[in-house]
Amino acid sequence: MRKRIGIFGGTFDPIHIGHLRIALELKQQLQLDEMHLLPCYLPPHRPTPGASASQRVDMLEIALQSCTELRIDKRELQRDKPSYTYDTLHELRAEVGEHNSLCLCMGMDSFATLDTWHNWTQLLQLAHIVVVARPGWFLPESGAVADLLQSNRADSTVISQKSAGAIVLLEQRLLPISATDIRAQIHAGNSPQFLVPDGVWNYIRSNGLYQ
Ligand code: ATP
Numbered sequence: 550m551r552k553r554i555g556i557f558g559g560t561f562d563p564i565h566i567g568h569l570r571i572a573l574e575l576k577q578q579l580q581l582d583e584m585h586l587l588p589c590y591l592p593p594h595r596p597t598p599g600a601s602a603s604q605r606v607d608m609l610e611i612a613l614q615s616c617t618e619l620r621i622d623k624r625e626l627q628r629d630k631p632s633y634t635y636d637t638l639h640e641l642r643a644e645v646g647e648h649n650s651l652c653l654c655m656g657m658d659s660f661a662t663l664d665t666w667h668n669w670t671q672l673l674q675l676a677h678i679v680v681v682a683r684p685g686w687f688l689p690e691s692g693a694v695a696d697l698l699q700s701n702r703a704d705s706t707v708i709s710q711k712s713a714g715a716i717v718l719l720e721q722r723l724l725p726i727s728a729t730d731i732r733a734q735i736h737a738g739n740s741p742q743f744l745v746p747d748g749v750w751n752y753i754r755s756n757g758l759y760q
Contacts (some may be wrong), residue, residue: 579708650709664693
């Protein structure tokens with residue numbers, strides 16, 4: 550039996566209901582054995598002020614308190630500079646072995662700009678790419694990403710047949726929620742209640758985040 554491991558990377562600044570539903574639904578729909586949320590490193594003095602790495606992890610931990618299905622992988626935060634997804638996948642592949650399936654999951658916005666990622670054409674050597682729809686974003690119809698999709702597109706049964714190498718597109722519940730909008734709402738004095746878990750909203754308030 551091939552084990553199926555999902556990786557869902559992001560800034561999670563803050564984690565919101567969009568991320569959580571996607572991760573959980575992907576785990577269930579693809580029958581993943583494990584689903585890991587992988588927060589990425591952000592430079593401390595980035596242009597848009599956000600939460601610190603440890604605050605982003607605190608919020609992830611709060612969000613997952615009552616969810617045993619999803620886990621956090623903190624490896625990229627434990628380095629002192631941004632990591633390339635390609636390098637992280639390399640590390641993960643060495644850990645899980647050649648036989649098991651690795652699924653790199655992302656929203657359509659990330660997939661549409663995949664050709665800006667380091668070593669992007671090599672990612673499929675290490676993992677499958679699973680893409681979920683995101684309101685306002687469409688599949689690229691031409692260009693390098695569209696070509697990669699055309700040559701490697703498969704349905705989700707591929708995950709039990711091969712450990713890497715396919716692009717799977719999934720129709721999921723569309724949730725028009727973004728962290729950028731949540732930060733802007735808070736900055737404008739509005740409540741993001743029901744877009745983030747209550748515990749995360751309490752944490753944001755008590756730490757004065759995104760003001
Ligand atoms: P920001 O607005 O700050 O860019 P975000 O809401 O896009 O944040 P990220 O942490 O950047 O959140 O996203 C992590 C991953 O989750 C990306 O692959 C992104 O495409 C996906 N994603 C986030 N929100 C949604 C959503 N509502 N629907 C589909 N995919 C989403």
